[in-house]
Amino acid sequence: MSHPQQQFNGFRLDFPATLDDAREAVRAVILWLANEKVSAEECQQWELVLAEAANNAVLYATPEQAGHSVRIEATLALDEVEIRITDHTCGFDWPEHVELPEDDESDHGRGLFIISSLTDQASYLRGQGQNVLLLKSKLKTPLPAKENTEETLDLMTAEVASCYETLANIFRLIADAGNDVEPVALATRWLEELRELAGADFLILRMASSDGLLMPLLGSAPSPLNWEAHLDLRSADYIESRAAKTRQDQWFDCGTDFMPADPLLKAGKHISGLTHPLESGGDLAGVLTVGVFQPHWEPSARELNVVRSLGDFLGALLHGLHRRDEANQARLMKRELQIAAEIQRSLLPTELPQSPFVHCAAHLATVGEVGGDYLDAILLADGSMLFVVADVMGKGVPAALFATAFHSLLHSHLDLASKPSALMNRLNQAMFSELDRADMFITAQLVHVTADGQWLQVCGAGHAPLLMSNGRQVQEVSADGPPLGVTADASYQDFSTSFSLHSHVLLHTDGLSDVVSGGGILSRDVLHEWLLKTAAGSTGAVDARDSLHRLHRSAVDASHQQDDATFLIITRVSHSHPSAAHNSLSHAKR
Incomplete structure (x- = not known):
């Protein structure tokens, strides 16, 4: 029975010294090479080489030696394959010059010629009770660099932590909204919190009006900055209005060509950041601008995730609260009109x-x-x-x-x-x-x-x-x-x-x-x-x-x-x- 052993730097397999087991071992090595992204053409060449090499490792075994297993080992570098076959037979003499037999019908020496022709290096070490065949070949197609597992794990851990943090903040936001807080107060509190989470210097939140033509300012952080109270989407091509119209993120920095009257310039010329459109049920809910007082801003993946995920949820929540208030107001107005109509009819x-x-x-x-x-x-x-x-x-x-x-x-x-x-x-x-x-x-x-x-x-x-x-x-x-x-x-x-x-x-x-x-x-x-x-x-x-x-x-x-x-x-x-x-x-x- 074969006994495969996976190692971090290669592949190892011990198998009985029989032709059937040798064929199974060759197939296992080729499968491993394919899984390691070695090209199909090179795998086919190695299959021919290993079939001859494995056969040689078991053909010279006496009945007593057949009880010993044969070991095949394979390792990969970025540009080379190395395979080692170890047997416990009497072995054979490796010729100084490997040539194709003159007799076309003779198989003797043909296998060694295939091995030597299809590999860059083939050496046979014959010893007392143990022989080693070492085969090496450069890869025609270099393997892709292996992923740095530790670095990947660190990134995944950071991403999971960011998602957990965002989810926890969303639950807190839902709890706050359930306390019947006024939308402006809710926005003011969470904009300040979002500013700290994103590592930003200022945030601006504008919500779309019912007719979709204006974007009044709902809140900002820090609050002392004197932003425009209303943004008319029919006006010039401002950064915020562009994000609202295109429904796409708009990045800006010291190299951005701002319109002279762009409201963002109230924060100064040396600013950078992102204006992110907020949507709810396919409708434009508003825009959220996150910025810093620096010529360039390079937020981390975590900071961007916080801005987009928590910002989207805050926008959708405020949009829903606005719709709810409008519906309640409409119901109240309808009831008031009904009462007034009843009073009028009574006159x-x-x-x-x-x-x-x-x-x-x-x-x-x-x-x-x-x-x-x-x-x-x-x-x-x-x-x-x-x-x-x-x-x-x-x-x-x-x-x-x-x-x-x-x-x-x-x-x-x-x-x-x-x-x-x-x-x-x-x-x-x-x-x-x-x-x-x-x-x-x-x-x-x-x-x-x-x-x-x-x-x-x-x-x-x-x-x-x-x-x-x-x-x-x-x-x-x-x-x-x-x-x-x-x-x-x-x-x-x-x-x-x-x-x-x-x-x-x-x-x-x-x-x-x-x-x-x-x-x-x-x-x-x-x-x-x-x-x-x-x-x-x-x-x-x-x-x-x-x-x-x-x-x-x-x-x-x-x-x-x-x-x-x-x-x-x-x-x-x-x-x-x-x-x-x-x-x-x-x-x-x-």
């Missing part, structure tokens, strides 16, 4: 009141959940009626809150309803300070109709003129004063006019007349024409409301324009005229 009557002489119908359309338009129709105790249309500047929650305040104050002072100018003055005095503080205002129009329906009193506060038609002509009633909240000592006047039978009155906000339709505007002329036709046909209030709603809807669809639009139609009817149909107030949300 409106489910149906508008009707009197024996006056019928009315209205439509209110808001953009989104909440708008700034307001309308009301109030049947007073003496049978007269107060009609109100108002428009709070802006939309959303602030507009709804001021509409609520307007509603409450209006209903608190209905004793002044028969004198609209007095009521308007009271509303302005009560709301001026809050509107002025919020830099907002309200336009409004109040119309009081007597119990017999024969007279109107109109008062306006910066609002569009009231339109009135008897079917033959259209009259505009301004009675205008400044909007509520503009002047504390504003003065308002009433305008009185008769309200003849079958006449129609239109009150509306600017969202009705400002709509662009085709190439023009739903102008005063269009509204005049519509009102004249409606009054001439003695159209009921509800039908007139529906007709104007269709006209307005067509204009909105054609212009792709969105705005709150509210209008109120009042008709003068005879006492015997039947009451208006239900659904006198319609709503729409766009």
Whole structure:
């Protein structure tokens, strides 16, 4: 049985002195040479040489000598192979000159010729009970330098230690983020820690804005350095903006051609470092700049690993926190809008009141959940009626809150309803300070109709003129004063006019007349024409409301324009005229 023995500097194999074992030994040596990166051509040559040499080592063994094993040893240098075969036979005489036998059919001497021809050196040492055949050949293709195992182990140990350090810091970072720390505070703390780990003099962290156009500064270390608060990615080719646009690391040093206004130059001209893009889920999360106050920076593999790995995780974590905060804010805003919309709906009557002489119908359309338009129709105790249309500047929650305040104050002072100018003055005095503080205002129009329906009193506060038609002509009633909240000592006047039978009155906000339709505007002329036709046909209030709603809807669809639009139609009817149909107030949300 063969007994292989691996050594650090070579290969050794002891095998029985038989031809079969000799062949197995040769195959083992050739396999070892191949594993040691000796070329296939040279392995084939050595296989021919060793087959002859191993055969010679066992052929001359007597039955007693066959019990001794044969040893084959191989060693490799960068440019040479050395193989030694040791046997315990009687041996043979190695000729002084090895030549090919003259007789082509004779095998005697042929093996020695092959051995001598295919090796650079072949020597045979014959001794008492032991013989050694030494074979050497230069490698045609030198072996690659062997890896320095100790150095490799040191590098691997350092890499594992760096990965462990990075992983430990990531766990600490996760724990910090779980303490509900503000993103800025989290970034400030970890940038300082990352600066120390990377052996850097300064760090800058910028996170991408939601629209991807700006990169505001989230934090820096050390904090006293006065970096630009915002970086516009549409601006010049700065180092940081280049890293963001290309999603590739950008190195810089004293030889870099900086743009004159590059924000990094605030740290001086003799700086060097790296700007690394941060990504999260395929999106650009920000950029991290790591630098030193030196002309050149050559970070170690560990320092680069810390910057990239921990920086990437910090960026992704902050990006996720920002997305979470945005989602929470959106949910909160949506809920606030829903509450405001519920409040606004509660201010409106489910149906508008009707009197024996006056019928009315209205439509209110808001953009989104909440708008700034307001309308009301109030049947007073003496049978007269107060009609109100108002428009709070802006939309959303602030507009709804001021509409609520307007509603409450209006209903608190209905004793002044028969004198609209007095009521308007009271509303302005009560709301001026809050509107002025919020830099907002309200336009409004109040119309009081007597119990017999024969007279109107109109008062306006910066609002569009009231339109009135008897079917033959259209009259505009301004009675205008400044909007509520503009002047504390504003003065308002009433305008009185008769309200003849079958006449129609239109009150509306600017969202009705400002709509662009085709190439023009739903102008005063269009509204005049519509009102004249409606009054001439003695159209009921509800039908007139529906007709104007269709006209307005067509204009909105054609212009792709969105705005709150509210209008109120009042008709003068005879006492015997039947009451208006239900659904006198319609709503729409766009």
